[in-house]
Amino acid sequence: MKKNHANGLDRNSESKDRGGNKRCPTLSESGGRTAALLVTTVCILGSVSTVWVHAQTQNDVDQSPVRFAAVDVFIDSGDASLAAYQFELTVKEGNVKIVGVEGGAHKAFEKPPYYDPKALHDEDRVIIAAYNTGDDLPTSKTRVARVHVQITGELTPNYAVQLIVAASENGETLDATATVAEGK
Amino acid sequence: MTRKMLIVIVLFLGSGVAIALFIASCAQPYYLMDSGASTGATKKEYLGSPASRVGTKNASRMHRAALPGSMPSPDEELWIIQRPDEPAVDDDAPGCGALLAVLPGEEKQVPVPLKHTNVQAQISAYIATVDVTQHYTNPYASKIEAVYLFPLPQNAAVNEFLMTVGDRRIRGIIREREEAEKIYKEARRQGHVASLLTQERANVFTQKVANIEPGKNIDINIKYFHTLAYKDGWYEYVFPMVVGPRFNPPGSTDGIGAVARGQHGRSGQRTEVQYLKPHERSGHDISLAVNIDAGVKVEEVKCTSHVVNVKRPSGNQTEVRLSRNDVIPNKDFVLRYKVAGKQIKTALLTHEADQGGYFTLMLYPPENLRALQRKPMEMIFVLDCSGSMRGHPIDQAKTAIDRALKHLEPDDTFQVIRFSNNASQLGRTPLRATSSNLRKGRRYVRDLRGSGGTMAIEGVKAALDFPHDPRRLRFVSFMTDGYIGNEMQILGEVHRRLGASRIFSFGVGSSPNRYLLDRMAKLGRGAVAHLSLDDSAAPIMDRFFERISHPAMTDIAIDWGGLHVSEVFPSKIPDLFVGRPVIITGRYRGRASGDVRITGTVGDHARDLRIPIDRTGKHRALPSVWARTKIADLADRSTYEGGSELPGEIKQVALEYGLMSQYTAFVAVDSLSKTAGNFGTSVKVPVPMPDGVRYETTVTE
Structure with a gap:
């Protein structure tokens, strides 16, 4: 009887002797069966866990759709000309990553503003600032920046903007407000 | 076969399939692509993991089945298509919408997605602020992703990245490299115009621009700062224009491979540069301007690498502009200037x-x-005799060594070591600088030829491992183009074996690996010098001896x-x-x-x-x-x-x-513009061979 050394099982039915009589398995045969059962169990567990992990991976992907969107930030300085600003944009709700910063609608702020990399990476917020020393400056409500974001998950993000400072061409602080809206 | 055994076999097979499914899901998703750039064909196929390509036989189902992470439905037939042993060469790239005419005897024009590079440098004191704008375009009939491997100075602090789409400009965000790559891939998959800047070496970067539609332009602007070198009375501003073909030791995979245009994947390296053949020319050209505000009068301006126009709008200001007749980006731009005053x-x-x-x-x-006398020295010349040095570069280096030998005095000793696939040397130990030994040394140098690989590690070992003569100062002069992919290993060996030696590295050729040469000299407590193809070797060697002939x-x-x-x-x-x-x-x-x-x-x-x-x-x-x-x-x-x-x-x-590094990257996504269909073909921008370097001795065909 040829042995299958890989798993310790006899090629023929392991529970019969040469005469074809039923007998108790020997120790080695018993060990072979144990090994076979062990391998079988591992295979089942492996299959189940593999399929489960695969399903989880698929679920993660399915449950966390990724999309890209834009958030527009507006500053309303009333009748005063806006020459400089600094604001902080935070995400109150939602899984959002900033993937680009674009300038505003008015010529004075059309260049992409600078952001503070330290704040972005240390505290998950973005501080954006720009200034213009020219004469052609915006008044009333104007879009000063557009922030491109990657949103993961179904949840619609909830943003908050805090105006740190808005200033006139003379360097005077302006009484202004900042708001956000979905970019289109 | 008993039922039990049958169950075992079924479970085995089941688990095997499950494991295969899992591995497939973990691997990079496969996309339906126009594979023109990679195979030369225009047929549709699936690109899968590096080892295999998976697709369905039913062409009508291809788009549906190609969604990332998806698998063929049970009624579809699964094909496993092996990667061809010999990747096909694309002769002109994807879609082949570019119409170009070539007259007999003219260079062949190759359409590339990088049209132009514009460099604007402003120098104040000894700090340069440099703006580099790369103008990408799509000359093909289908959508593409452009991939460009390019050099920047090894000490460049890259801190700004802008992407211009039409009249809109988007500032890129610095992120951890892996995170930036994921964002870029997702944006690319969804059809958004996006760009990614990663660093492969301190002086080698990869720019990717996704979803460029036919006929559309996208600009990438990179800004960086760096300090200028000051060498022997001259400030030196360098803008590298092309990455030289690197030699990678057998078994390495994280080097930078050199392959022929369209033959990606041939080098086996993680990063590759595709080179144009000698008779080919891409439409990519370069413009460059440098404004120098030195604070004092600039006495003399010299550019040996390129033809330049120089203007002096005021006493302290100088404007240098690259001539329109010298716009092929195939060698480093090197500008030297001297300011007023003796000191x-x-x-x-x-x-x-x-x-x-x-x-x-x-x-x-x-x-x-300068007033103090020098001590006897032990001069070790280490000459790179690999294939990339063949021709003019090795001739320059040999002339320099010949000149250096003339500076030696009888109490000095010297050694000449050559390396390519292995290392050998003039004498078993350094020779006294007698007339006959110097003649012997010159003959040895004269007979050296360039061929084979660049096993620089052998040169490092041979130069640094033998016992030091304590009565003499030991100077090791490495002469190489530095076209080596395993820089980290070389630098590690230099640090381990340095001992009492000082290393003076000489970068030979039109576009040497300045990062490696600079770091070798720094680790070796010496200095770096460059010997371009247009330099006269004699004065450079004279200055070198002037430097080492006086105590530090x-x-x-x-x-x-x-x-x-x-x-x-x-x-x-x-x-x-x-x-x-x-x-x-x-x-x-x-x-x-x-x-x-x-x-x-x-x-x-x-x-x-x-x-x-x-x-x-x-x-x-x-x-x-x-x-x-x-x-x-x-x-x-x-x-x-x-x-x-x-x-x-x-x-x-x-x-x-907010700086580029090996572990960070800039990413920019235009979330508002979404192009139709998948992201198209990846097109690597082929570059010209550095001036003076032979294509046939350096590029894997």
Whole structure:
């Protein structure tokens, strides 16, 4: 009887002797069966866990759709000309990553503003600032920046903007407000 | 076969299939692509993991089945298509919508997605601020992703990245590299115009621009700062234009491979450069302008690499512009200028930011070093005789060694070591510089030829491993183009084996690997020089001997005059050689008073220098320059310390200062514009072979 050394099982039915009589398995045969059962169990567990992990991976992907969107930030300085600003944009709700910063609608702020990399990476917020020393400056409500974001998950993000400072061409602080809206 | 066994077999097979499914799901998703760039064909196929390609037989179902992460439905037939042994060559790339006419005898024009590079540099004191704009376009009939591997100076602090789509400009965000790559891939998959800048080496970068539609243009603007080198009385501004073909030791996979245009994947390296054949020419050209505001009169301007036009709008200002007749980006742009005055008077430059003060100091050696006599020396010349050095480069290096041998005195000793696939040398031990030995040395050098690989590690071992003669100063002069993919390994060996040697590296050719040469010299406590194809070798060697013939100023200490300095780089001030200043940069608190005082020893004598502090200047580049220097210091340490915390430290500094590094990347996504269909074909921008380097000895065909 040829042995299958890989798993310790006899090629023929392991529970019969040469005469074809039923007998108790020997120790080695018993060990072979144990090994076979062990391998079988591992295979089942492996299959189940593999399929489960695969399903989880698929679920993660399915449950966390990724999309890209834009958030527009507006500053309303009333009748005063806006020459400089600094604001902080935070995400109150939602899984959002900033993937680009674009300038505003008015010529004075059309260049992409600078952001503070330290704040972005240390505290998950973005501080954006720009200034213009020219004469052609915006008044009333104007879009000063557009922030491109990657949103993961179904949840619609909830943003908050805090105006740190808005200033006139003379360097005077302006009484202004900042708001956000979905970019289109 | 019993039922039990059958169950076991079924379970085995089941688990095998499940494992295969899992591996497939973990691997990079496969997409339906126009594979023109990679195979030369225009048929549709699936690209899968590197080992295999998976697709369905039913072409009508291809798009549905090709969704990332999806698998063929049960009624579909699964094909496993092996990667061809010989990747096909694309002769002109995807879609082949470009119409080009070639007349007999003319160079063949190759359409590429990079049309033009514009470089604008502004130099103030010894700091350059450089804007590089790459104009990408799609000359094909289908959508593409452009991929361009390009060089920047090895000490460039890249801190700005803009993408222009039409009339809209989007500032890129610095992120951890892996995170940036994921964002880019997702944006690319969804059809958004997106771009990604990653760093492969300190001086080699990859730019990717996704979803460029036919006929559309996208501009990428990169801004960086760097300090200029000051060598033997001349400031030197360098803009590298092409990555040279690197040799990668057998078995390595993280090098930079050199392959023929359209033959990606042939080198087996993680990063590859595709080279145009000698008779080919892409439409990519370059314009470059440098404005120098030296603060004092610029006496002389010299550019040996290119034809330039020079204007002097005012006494202290000079404008240098690349001639329109010299616009092929196939060699480093090297501009040297001299300012008025016998001795440079440079103050310590400062900048105060929210997070504290930053300074940089160019420390010049004292003039009186020249009066002192030199000690006997042991000169070791190490010459790269690999295939990339063949022809003009090796001739230049041989001329330089020949000249150097003339400078030796009878009490000196010398050795010549050559390396390519292996290393060999003139004598078993260094020879006395007698007339007959010098003749023997010249003959040996004259007979050397360039061929084979660049096993620089063998040259390093041969040059640094033999016993040092304590009566002589040992100088090791490496002459190489540095076209080596395993830089980290070389630098690690230099650090381990240096001993009493000092390394002076000579970069040979039109586009040497300046990063490797610079770091070898720094680790080797020496200096770097360059020997371009247009340079005269004799004066460069004369200056080299002028430098090493006088003792260096050693044991340097600095009294900062009331400044509370911290994180100063280099942490140990190196010795000062004649003609070679050292740039020191650091952070400070408080206000300085008086001068900074430098003390040191020359021979047996104490020397001191006083340097005024410039408090008037607002040098905004200094935080970035400091952060970049710190990153370089950490990267150097990682080559010989191998600490697991070093990459984390590099990443932290890079993210805090918004800088490129090996572990960070810039990503920009235009969320508002979405192109139709999948992202199309990836097209690698093929580049010309560096001037003077032979295609046939360096490129894998």
